[in-house]
Amino acid sequence: MPSGLTMKDVAKKAGVSLGTVSNVINNIPSVKEENRQKVLAAMEEMQFIPNMMAKQLRSSQSSIVGLILPTIQNPYYAALAEGVSSAADACEYSTMLFVNDRDPDKEIRMLGDLVSSRVAGVIIAKSSLPIDLMEEYSKRTSIVLLDSMMYSNLKVDVVSTTDYEVLMAAVKYVREMGHSRIAYMAGDMIFTSAVNRMEGFKAAMHNYKLKIPEEYITEDNYSLESGYARGVALLSLTYPPTAIICANDILALGVYQAAEELHIKIPEQLSVIGCDNTTLAHFVTPRLTTIDQQMHAQGAAAVQLLMKRLKNPSMNEMPRTYILQAQLIEKNSCAPVKE
Amino acid sequence: MPSGLTMKDVAKKAGVSLGTVSNVINNIPSVKEENRQKVLAAMEEMQFIPNMMAKQLRSSQSSIVGLILPTIQNPYYAALAEGVSSAADACEYSTMLFVNDRDPDKEIRMLGDLVSSRVAGVIIAKSSLPIDLMEEYSKRTSIVLLDSMMYSNLKVDVVSTTDYEVLMAAVKYVREMGHSRIAYMAGDMIFTSAVNRMEGFKAAMHNYKLKIPEEYITEDNYSLESGYARGVALLSLTYPPTAIICANDILALGVYQAAEELHIKIPEQLSVIGCDNTTLAHFVTPRLTTIDQQMHAQGAAAVQLLMKRLKNPSMNEMPRTYILQAQLIEKNSCAPVKE
DNA sequence: TTGAAAGCGCTAACAG
DNA sequence: CTGTTAGCGCTTTCAA
Numbered sequence: 001m002p003s004g005l006t007m008k009d010v011a012k013k014a015g016v017s018l019g020t021v022s023n024v025i026n027n028i029p030s031v032k033e034e035n036r037q038k039v040l041a042a043m044e045e046m047q048f049i050p051n052m053m054a055k056q057l058r059s060s061q062s063s064i065v066g067l068i069l070p071t072i073q074n075p076y077y078a079a080l081a082e083g084v085s086s087a088a089d090a091c092e093y094s095t096m097l098f099v100n101d102r103d104p105d106k107e108i109r110m111l112g113d114l115v116s117s118r119v120a121g122v123i124i125a126k127s128s129l130p131i132d133l134m135e136e137y138s139k140r141t142s143i144v145l146l147d148s149m150m151y152s153n154l155k156v157d158v159v160s161t162t163d164y165e166v167l168m169a170a171v172k173y174v175r176e177m178g179h180s181r182i183a184y185m186a187g188d189m190i191f192t193s194a195v196n197r198m199e200g201f202k203a204a205m206h207n208y209k210l211k212i213p214e215e216y217i218t219e220d221n222y223s224l225e226s227g228y229a230r231g232v233a234l235l236s237l238t239y240p241p242t243a244i245i246c247a248n249d250i251l252a253l254g255v256y257q258a259a260e261e262l263h264i265k266i267p268e269q270l271s272v273i274g275c276d277n278t279t280l281a282h283f284v285t286p287r288l289t290t291i292d293q294q295m296h297a298q299g300a301a302a303v304q305l306l307m308k309r310l311k312n313p314s315m316n317e318m319p320r321t322y323i324l325q326a327q328l329i330e331k332n333s334c335a336p337v338k339e
Numbered sequence: 340m341p342s343g344l345t346m347k348d349v350a351k352k353a354g355v356s357l358g359t360v361s362n363v364i365n366n367i368p369s370v371k372e373e374n375r376q377k378v379l380a381a382m383e384e385m386q387f388i389p390n391m392m393a394k395q396l397r398s399s400q401s402s403i404v405g406l407i408l409p410t411i412q413n414p415y416y417a418a419l420a421e422g423v424s425s426a427a428d429a430c431e432y433s434t435m436l437f438v439n440d441r442d443p444d445k446e447i448r449m450l451g452d453l454v455s456s457r458v459a460g461v462i463i464a465k466s467s468l469p470i471d472l473m474e475e476y477s478k479r480t481s482i483v484l485l486d487s488m489m490y491s492n493l494k495v496d497v498v499s500t501t502d503y504e505v506l507m508a509a510v511k512y513v514r515e516m517g518h519s520r521i522a523y524m525a526g527d528m529i530f531t532s533a534v535n536r537m538e539g540f541k542a543a544m545h546n547y548k549l550k551i552p553e554e555y556i557t558e559d560n561y562s563l564e565s566g567y568a569r570g571v572a573l574l575s576l577t578y579p580p581t582a583i584i585c586a587n588d589i590l591a592l593g594v595y596q597a598a599e600e601l602h603i604k605i606p607e608q609l610s611v612i613g614c615d616n617t618t619l620a621h622f623v624t625p626r627l628t629t630i631d632q633q634m635h636a637q638g639a640a641a642v643q644l645l646m647k648r649l650k651n652p653s654m655n656e657m658p659r660t661y662i663l664q665a666q667l668i669e670k671n672s673c674a675p676v677k678e
Numbered sequence: 679t680t681g682a683a684a685g686c687g688c689t690a691a692c693a694g
Numbered sequence: 695c696t697g698t699t700a701g702c703g704c705t706t707t708c709a710a
Contacts, residue, residue, distance in 0.1 A: 001478075001479060001480055001481065001652070002478065002479065003399060003702095004457070004479065004703095006702090006703055006704080007703070007704065008703080008704095016680080016681090017680060017681045017682075018681080018682085018703095018704085018705095019680065019681060019682080019705085019706085020679085020680060020681080022704070022705060022706085023679090023680085025704095026705085030679055030680090031679075031680090032679065032680085035679085035680085047475065049451065049454050049455050049479070050455055050703085050704080051396075051455070051457060051702085051703050051704070052452075052455045052456040052457065053392050053395050053396045053401070053456065053457055053702090053703080053704090054396050054686090054702070054703035054704040054705090055703080055704055055705075056392050056686095056704090057390070057392045057393050057396050057686050057687070057688085057702090057703085057704075057705095058685080058686050058703075058704045058705045058706085059686085059704080059705060059706090060342055060686065060687095062392070064435075067436075071421065072411065072417050072420050072421050072424070073414065073417050073418055073421050073618075075412065075414065075417070078411050078412050078414070078417045079412055081411050081420075081436070081438075082410065082411050082412055082438055085411070085436055085437065085438045086438060086440070089437070089438075089445075094435055094437070094452060094456070095435065095436050095437070096403075096433055096434065096435050096436070097406075097420070097424055097434050097435070097436040098424065098428070098433070098434070099421055099424045099425060099428075101425070106428075110428075112388065113391075113433060115388050116388050116389055116390070116391045117391040117392065117433070118343070118390060118391065118392055136386065139340075139341065140340060140341065140343065140388070141340055142340065253622055279412075279619065280618065280619065280622055283592055283619055283622065283623060284622055284623065284624075285623075285624060313340070342686095343687095345686090345687055345688080346687070346688070347687080347688095355696075355697085356696060356697040356698075357687095357688085357689095357697080357698085358689085358690085358696065358697060358698075358699095359695085359696060359697080361688070361689060361690085362695090362696085364688095365689080369695055369696090370695075370696090371695060371696085374695085374696085389687085389688080390686085390687050390688070392686090392687080392688090393686070393687035393688040393689090393702090394687080394688055394689075395688090395702095396686090396687085396688075396689095396702050396703070396704085397687075397688045397689045397690085397701080397702050398688080398689055398690085398702085399702065399703095
């Protein structure tokens with residue numbers, strides 16, 4: 001590819017100095033209008049496109065935001081990515097996307113690459129970075145974490161939703177439909193959101209003075225298979241739950257399949273609540289009542305947090321937390337208990 | 340953020356010259372082992388992370404691949420993005436992601452940004468860039484197009500699937516189940532894949548000497564609403580189709596909703612084929628027979644094409660086309676016609 | 679208001 | 695095999 005013209009070429013053609021061209025490009029007002037026009041004309045004519053790398057190297061500031069995700073095939077992370085990408089775009093930043101496949105080594109390498117690229121900041125979802133590395137890297141770039149492990153005392157910002165509260169709301173929702181045998185299907189408990197949700201669930205059950213049989217709480221991965229297997233197990237109990245709250249929509253669909261197989265009707269005989277409000281929730285029958293995690297908004301919030309730190313580097317060293325309101329989205333998978 | 344140590348600092352600490360440090364970092368074999376160790380030790384101790392921007396500026400070669408998509412919330416593009424990202428990662432490239440929201444102006448700006456960043460190459464899905472701009476940009480960076488408008492005579496590489504053939508296969512599939520009233524629900528006809536599929540459909544119908552009533556072919560956007568509306572219209576005809584082939588899975592789900600509303604049973608009374616093999620196809624009842632577009636593989640192929648051009652810049656000026664095999668994925672939404 | 683000049687951190691010749 | 699040096703294309707003083 002042609003290596004591209006430089007500002008020097010533009011300057012020559014416009015008959016001004018390199019500095020003036022720079023001033024025009026950066027909208028420095030002190031440029032004489034006549035010269036500005038000359039430069040603009042030259043740039044247009046030569047189809048000049050400035051070299052970002054040189055600009056960023058020289059000014060040692062980047063207009064790139066790094067984003068590290070476990071995957072992007074899950075609509076949940078896709079929404080996050082779009083939130084980040086569009087918010088960054090609105091601030092004239094670009095997004096560098098890395099998918100780590102839940103491989104901790106890849107996560108480390110990718111974060112290293114991002115630091116190496118001297119990006120403005122990095123947003124990481126579901127980080128499981130060892131705390132010493134997180135500390136190390138957080139000294140070298142601004143980091144915003146979404147639903148990751150707990151890193152106390154580190155200067156990393158955090159975006160999250162009201163996991164605790166919304167789980168309470170979910171319990172309340174089915175409780176008020178008369179349910180008392182309520183199960184919770186959790187995901188991987190190393191992440192903050194999982195922990196908070198679990199606690200919200202337990203607290204709500206406790207408030208209602210409802211017993212939680214040991215078998216009603218399960219922890220496993222987020223797959224359809226796991227949802228199905230756990231669904232079958234739950235529904236085969238002597239006292240099966242009449243409502244199941246799942247840590248994501250996929251698990252809930254696994255429960256749908258388990259229920260279908262056991263000829264248990266949803267929502268008449270079993271209420272199901274999912275989590276994430278993915279498109280899936282919309283397309284299954286019955287439509288799945290689910291918890292909206294506002295991933296798009298979370299992505300945008302993460303970018304905002306980053307921008308704040310960049311604009312004010314001397315900002316309070318304290319990490320900031322931005323908490324969004326998770327919401328129960330009422331659809332058709334829950335119904336009052338029938339006696 | 341601390342601006343970071345430089346190779347100069349490393350050189351000083353290791354007691355060697357800047358050049359030697361560079362040689363160590365770039366694995367130039369001529370470095371004396373003793374010095375290599377000293378440099379490595381110094382880098383380790385100082386936690387040195389090289390500055391990519393400087394490296395890329397100086398060597399005027401980037402290790403970034405640009406990716407422009409209409410959206411990433413559609414699993415179809417998410418799979419593509421993951422394919423690109425992971426293939427790029429395997430080649431030690433990073434991915435810069437842009438989501439243009441189907442806004443042509445954004446697409447132009449984003450491509451400009453990418454060229455400005457002097458990325459190694461750009462992969463664009465569903466490009467609708469005016470041909471003159473495409474020509475202009477294709478001179479300045481390597482471009483690989485996926486399912487875009489036709490740009491003849493331009494030096495842009497293309498990745499696609501066997502759209503024509505697979506549509507023929509789809510028709511064959513339902514034809515052999517006895518269907519003869521087969522409708523095709525198309526998408527936006529400015530893109531190559533849409534054109535090819537349509538032609539494949541018509542050719543297949545022609546081969547089977549089947550009539551295509553005018554109402555059986557519709558063109559509109561890819562939304563659920565459109566699928567529903569067109570589904571209702573088709574199924575309300577005096578001679579409604581017994582099989583509907585849709586240009587994507589979402590449309591097919593719209594047809595599901597239309598059928599449900601009209602109390603038409605799928606697949607007993609109506610066969611439906613989708614396209615894209617998104618997770619949705621897997622989760623609906625009955626599972627949707629669909630066409631797999633291999634988006635993940637397409638993404639990886641796009642990266643390969645780029646890599647080939649980079650390794651061999653003097654490569655044949657001819658644009659290359661990489662065609663992947665689309666596949667009909669048989670699930671449960673089609674059945675033989677009942678008389 | 680502008681031009682000249684000094685680098686940003688790195689790579690790649692080149693001499694030694 | 696290593697050190698020195700000249701830039702990559704840009705921003706940013708600093709004088710003029």
